Amino acid sequence: xxxxxxxxxxxxxxxxxxxxxxxxxxxxxxxxxxxxxxxxxxxxxxxxxxxxxxxxxxxxxxxxxxxxxxxxxxxxxxxxxxxxxxxxxxxxxxxxxxxxxxxxxxxxxxxxxxxxxxxxxxxxxxxxxxxxxxxxxxxxxxxxxxxxxxxxxxxxxxxxxxxxxxxxxxxxxxxxxxxxxxxxxxxxxxxxxxxxxxxxxxxxxxxxxxxxxxxxxxxxxxxxxxxxxxxxxxxxxxxxxxxxxxxxxxxxxxxxxxxxxxxxxxxxxxxxxxxxxxxxxxxxxxxxxxxxxxxxxxxxxxxxxxxxxxxxxxxxxxxxxxxxxxxxxxxxxxxxxxxxxxxxxxxxxxxxxxxxxxxxxxxxxxxxxxxxxxxxxxxxxxxxxxxxxxxxxxxxxxxxxxxxxxx
Amino acid sequence: xxxxxxxxxxxxxxxxxxxxxxxxxxxxxxxxxxxxxxxxxxxxxxxxxxxxxxxxxxxxxxxxxxxxxxxxxxxxxxxxxxxxxxxxxxxxxxxxxxxxxxxxxxxxxxxxxxxxxxxxxxxxxxxxxxxxxxxxxxxxxxxxxxxxxxxxxxxxxxxxxxxxxxxxxxxxxxxxx
Amino acid sequence: xxxxxxxxxxxxxxxxxxxxxxxxxxxxxxxxxxxxxxxxxxxxxxxxxxxxxxxxxxxxxxxxxxxxxxxxxxxxxxxxxxxxxxxxxxxxxxxxxxxxxxxxxxxxxxxxxxxxxxxxxxxxxxxxxxxxxxxxxxxxxxxxxxxxxxxxxxxxxxxxxxxxxxxxxxxxxxxxxxxxxxxxxxxxxxxxxxxxxxxxxxxxxxxxxxxxxx
Ligand code: SF4
Numbered sequence: 024x025x026x027x028x029x030x031x032x033x034x035x036x037x038x039x040x041x042x043x044x045x046x047x048x049x050x051x052x053x054x055x056x057x058x059x060x061x062x063x064x065x066x067x068x069x070x071x072x073x074x075x076x077x078x079x080x081x082x083x084x085x086x087x088x089x090x091x092x093x094x095x096x097x098x099x100x101x102x103x104x105x106x107x108x109x110x111x112x113x114x115x116x117x118x119x120x121x122x123x124x125x126x127x128x129x130x131x132x133x134x135x136x137x138x139x140x141x142x143x144x145x146x147x148x149x150x151x152x153x154x155x156x157x158x159x160x161x162x163x164x165x166x167x168x169x170x171x172x173x174x175x176x177x178x179x180x181x182x183x184x185x186x187x188x189x190x191x192x193x194x195x196x197x198x199x200x201x202x203x204x205x206x207x208x209x210x211x212x213x214x215x216x217x218x219x220x221x222x223x224x225x226x227x228x229x230x231x232x233x234x235x236x237x238x239x240x241x242x243x244x245x246x247x248x249x250x251x252x253x254x255x256x257x258x259x260x261x262x263x264x265x266x267x268x269x270x271x272x273x274x275x276x277x278x279x280x281x282x283x284x285x286x287x288x289x290x291x292x293x294x295x296x297x298x299x300x301x302x303x304x305x306x307x308x309x310x311x312x313x314x315x316x317x318x319x320x321x322x323x324x325x326x327x328x329x330x331x332x333x334x335x336x337x338x339x340x341x342x343x344x345x346x347x348x349x350x351x352x353x354x355x356x357x358x359x360x361x362x363x364x365x366x367x368x369x370x371x372x373x374x375x376x377x378x379x380x381x382x383x384x385x386x387x388x389x390x391x392x393x394x395x396x397x398x399x400x401x402x403x404x405x406x407x408x409x410x411x412x413x414x415x416x417x418x419x420x421x422x423x424x425x426x427x428x429x430x
Numbered sequence: 431x432x433x434x435x436x437x438x439x440x441x442x443x444x445x446x447x448x449x450x451x452x453x454x455x456x457x458x459x460x461x462x463x464x465x466x467x468x469x470x471x472x473x474x475x476x477x478x479x480x481x482x483x484x485x486x487x488x489x490x491x492x493x494x495x496x497x498x499x500x501x502x503x504x505x506x507x508x509x510x511x512x513x514x515x516x517x518x519x520x521x522x523x524x525x526x527x528x529x530x531x532x533x534x535x536x537x538x539x540x541x542x543x544x545x546x547x548x549x550x551x552x553x554x555x556x557x558x559x560x561x562x563x564x565x566x567x568x569x570x571x572x573x574x575x576x577x578x579x580x581x582x583x584x585x586x587x588x589x590x591x592x593x594x595x596x597x598x599x600x601x602x603x604x605x606x607x
Numbered sequence: 608x609x610x611x612x613x614x615x616x617x618x619x620x621x622x623x624x625x626x627x628x629x630x631x632x633x634x635x636x637x638x639x640x641x642x643x644x645x646x647x648x649x650x651x652x653x654x655x656x657x658x659x660x661x662x663x664x665x666x667x668x669x670x671x672x673x674x675x676x677x678x679x680x681x682x683x684x685x686x687x688x689x690x691x692x693x694x695x696x697x698x699x700x701x702x703x704x705x706x707x708x709x710x711x712x713x714x715x716x717x718x719x720x721x722x723x724x725x726x727x728x729x730x731x732x733x734x735x736x737x738x739x740x741x742x743x744x745x746x747x748x749x750x751x752x753x754x755x756x757x758x759x760x761x762x763x764x765x766x767x768x769x770x771x772x773x774x775x776x777x778x779x780x781x782x783x784x785x786x787x788x789x790x791x792x793x794x795x796x797x798x799x800x801x802x803x804x805x806x807x808x809x810x811x812x813x814x815x816x817x818x819x820x821x
Contacts (some may be wrong), residue, residue: 058649078574079694083726105651168661251548269523359466379499388499400551592727
């Protein structure tokens with residue numbers, strides 16, 4: 024596509040690509056949101072070739088995973104996709120629980136579902152808000168951030184941290200939620216559709232926004248599969264794949280919701296899929312909060328896999344011993360010497376962990392399957408033939424989170 | 431690892447396992463499984479052929495994950511590096527883990543770049559962090575670490591805190607700035 | 608309004624367009640109320656930095672909302688998030704590109720000390736390689752904390768600022784702890800390889816290893 028244009032404006036003396044030039048984009052550039060670098064080979068304004076350069080936030084997450092135990096590492100996975108932190112924790116502990124073969128209690132499953140969906144809204148709000156911000160629509164970003172603040176408050180109420188709450192534990196949760204928390208979720212649910220509609224009104228029929236997104240960065244279904252795309256990016260290209268439906272985990276089997284797909288595969292489709300998914304998440308949370316089972320949040324304590332609650336640690340010798348055993352460096356868990364891959368549908372795509380265990384309470388290898396990393400490798404393919412100004416639109420629609428990209 | 435004899439793959443995977451066994455060099459591949467994962471261990475010489483066939487004939491068209499681990503001093507490990515490919519079929523949702531291996535001093539396996547374009551960066555990442563060379567990859571460069579970096583940080587003999595590379599910078603003072 | 612370093616004479620009614628003030632104080636007063644931050648947001652703390660700019664916390668109340676993404680226009684570097692090996696040369700270059708007078712806020716545990724990431728790739732505190740004025744603890748710090756840091760910095764500018772930047776001259780070396788090489792096993796100390804160039808520039812500044820007595 025770009026080459027034809029290049030031919031059209033080639034200098035008449037036949038010296039070829041004299042008007043080609045190279046533009047360095049990033050690593051510190053507002054449209055990259057975080058830290059990534061692009062080297063663009065340009066012909067005028069048309070991108071002939073884009074070469075991403077990443078690793079500007081490589082902090083050794085996976086190496087740390089080999090040195091911290093299953094509960095400690097949750098503080099680190101939190102920081103991986105910092106736009107939807109609890110979703111990472113759920114994914115990590117989903118893998119650990121698969122390794123240790125722990126069954127969660129119904130209440131724990133449902134609370135995790137609520138958090139996972141809140142995080143989906145959290146993530147998509149940022150993705151859509153920031154994508155709009157990059158294309159010049161500042162107000163939508165402010166609306167989105169207002170809702171995000173509410174979710175942060177919900178987080179804070181349950182866990183004590185706005186984000187990075189380190190909320191899940193092997194086989195359970197750090198603590199149970201209370202009625203006030205349920206009330207907060209309910210009031211968020213009440214206000215959210217209006218805010219969502221506001222953002223839609225600002226963007227969905229906005230000529231500038233649509234012109235800058237429609238037909239930009241088209242990903243076909245074949246390419247999406249070939250290049251391992253997952254999550255909203257793949258669904259916007261017509262790949263009907265959602266792990267919540269395909270390989271149900273937690274309580275998703277019992278919940279009724281739709282998988283949002285589109286066939287266009289362009290930036291607009293990805294934006295619209297995200298916007299629609301927020302409404303589906305809203306539906307899931309609304310159902311889950313009304314059907315929250317009672318009962319304990321931690322699974323059977325006698326299995327010696329789950330930390331006992333505070334009362335039993337303080338009031339009974341068994342609880343104390345048990346707590347001690349799970350925290351002593353030479354005790355803890357004794358997982359089977361084997362390896363397992365398990366994944367969840369995080370807001371950004373399939374987030375999986377491949378855990379190799381040597382029988383120690385720390386993973387031998389804690390491999391993350393990072394959706395952002397794989398989606399960013401699509402970028403050169405998507406950007407070719409478009410203009411420099413489309414880079415912001417494409418990056419915004421892929422929702423690259425640098426810490427997950429580089430780990 | 432669970433003993434291979436004791437394991438029979440579930441019904442859904444029987445055809446795939448038979449298909450993989452039909453690839454030259456894979457007749458004695460080891461089938462194992464754990465929880466819901468079904469694993470095939472194929473020798474590195476035949477891995478590319480097996481994977482190509484699994485994609486084209488068994489419909490495992492999505493490369494979900496590709497990575498490696500360093501099994502230095504791992505209980506009962508025979509080879510130093512293990513490389514895994516997690517495959518899935520978008521249509522049927524069947525998932526399969528294919529494993530192969532590599533050894534020092536010159537760890538190499540064939541690149542699956544031609545089979546899945548998605549393998550591009552994942553292979554570069556494994557090369558960067560483990561130093562495993564993927565033969566046939568058109569652009570095998572470091573991806574996460576700086577080009578001048580000389581170690582492979584996820585190898586087990588590399589310390590968590592590194593060899594002091596992180597302190598190897600010039601310190602700017604107020605005067606200079 | 609007398610505290611905060613506002614030039615005394617402004618409080619009296621300025622008659623006939625005259626202000627009597629010390630030049631230093633007047634300059635500091637101007638500077639402190641129009642800090643232009645350069646958001647060097649690398650990781651999670653950057654999200655809180657964005658939240659600080661959004662409506663609920665609204666950094667504009669403190670005269671520091673003019674985020675500029677070009678270092679040439681900024682006088683306050685906010686390092687929000689961890690800085691790793693590949694990023695440090697970039698950050699130093701941004702710092703060098705900012706015009707004087709300039710200040711630096713190190714936001715979050717990672718930027719200040721490496722935080723939870725005591726690994727091979729993460730710089731254990733940017734103050735080892737860059738002068739820092741205000742540290743903000745927290746992981747991530749709450750937006751309120753960042754606002755407090757901005758206010759503290761305004762205070763500092765008002766108290767110590769001079770029009771010619773004399774307050775910077777006395778500080779010849781980075782204020783942070785010195786090189787961490789001592790923590791390494793002696794057999795490994797010399798091993799540290801390579802000059803890590805920024806991939807955006809072909810040459811590099813001399814490294815710690817290359818300096819005598821470092
Ligand atoms: S201090 Fe915490 S929140 Fe901030 S960048 Fe570091 S890990 Fe992220």
